Amino acid sequence: MLYLAFYFPPSRASGVYRARATANHFAGRGWDVTVCAAPLSFLHDVLGSVDTGLAATVDPRIRVERPALNQFVWEKDLRRYGRFRRNLPRTAQKLYHLGQRVGFPEHYASWGLAAVGRGLRLHRRRRFDAVLATGNPFASFAAAWLFGRLTGVPYVLDYRDSWTLDLFTNGPAFPQGHPAWRWERRVLQRSAGAVFVNEALREWHAGRYPGVADRMMVVPNGWDPDLTPAAEPSPTDRTRPLRFSYLGTVTRVQPIEELVAGFRLARAHGELADAQLRIHGHLGFFQSSPNDLLGRLGLAGADGSDGGVRYCGPVSKTEVAGVYEDSDVLVFLAGGSKYVTSGKIFEYMTTGRPIVSVHAPGIAAEEILADYPLWFKPRSLEPADVAQAMLLAAKAARGLDPGQRAAARRHADRYARDLVLAPLQERLRSLAGPRFAPHPADRGADPSGDPGREAAR
Known part of the structure; x- marks a missing residue:
């Protein structure tokens, strides 16, 4: 399999965990996996941060290629400009944007084209049986389409994010006539399948592209047993202040102010007077993000703490179990609308801890959390409602018993990564041809209770 996944370890982008798990799952089911990922210079010099611990968890049988990327739009150091750009900067800018209009409308287009070239060279040595592309960036979709046109190898598109749908407004991400619409229709029409992380997204795309609807399926996100050990959580220590924890990247689209206001209002109640949030x-995805986000958290001070709110800094994916062990209540902070699930909730559920939602009502994540017995959802994002949900979660944390934890874990177990990825692996195995028998791990599997299989139907 040729796997086109720009964000792959050691990247720390939000979608990297699905990509890592997908590649590992296929390698574990007998596939020879080659990943085309972002160049390391982009991860280090442009994004400015990596997770080396996560890179160590990639199956050693996986081959990782890193095609080149034209970093024109990200390059800010004049000393690194080429001669043409140094002497004719405006002309260089115009030519770059012309390429975006007449070619593929994304800054990652050069990487997609380089990935096709790299894939073709590898294909000549040993033929690929299937291609899987994950977006964003969606240059991976265009690369899968072009590779398929040139070789005839079937490809499947994994929409871990939406391309033409704005998840935060529920409206179009591009104006009418933008080339992204034409490109999406083109790559979907020739695809052997398209995968979405929730039913709401699948339904929206099926409505827009009905000719491809019968090739669409849902493969939800999940949790990774190798990164989130399924240990029984210890009881809450009643002698210390309660600890509310958010674990994940903080972004500008999340209701940060509502979280802080709700928590501080909850602390006005005696039982939470000494509670901590x-x-x-990480604060954002770029080097310039932290200052603004610290201000929105009300943490302008150098020590990163104020009024019970504390910023504890980045955590490697390989160290998250310790954070959960040290937490009493988990805060699910999310932006977006009804199309947003977020991969974080699956990991949260494995802890058997109370979870408080802080997001707009009606997002797709609520479908996953609905049957989790320790979920506390405020009626709105008003601080008083958020505070009330926190108070109820705190009470549950103080009185948790083994039966409640076991019920919570049973719900989480349905979303173990190998279970939810099984239908996708089987779909690509069927595309690769009848000579590829099912892997022994998939023979005789019982699909009952498997949300990925149910969605695939």
């Missing part, structure tokens, strides 16, 4: 993770 701990923020674990």
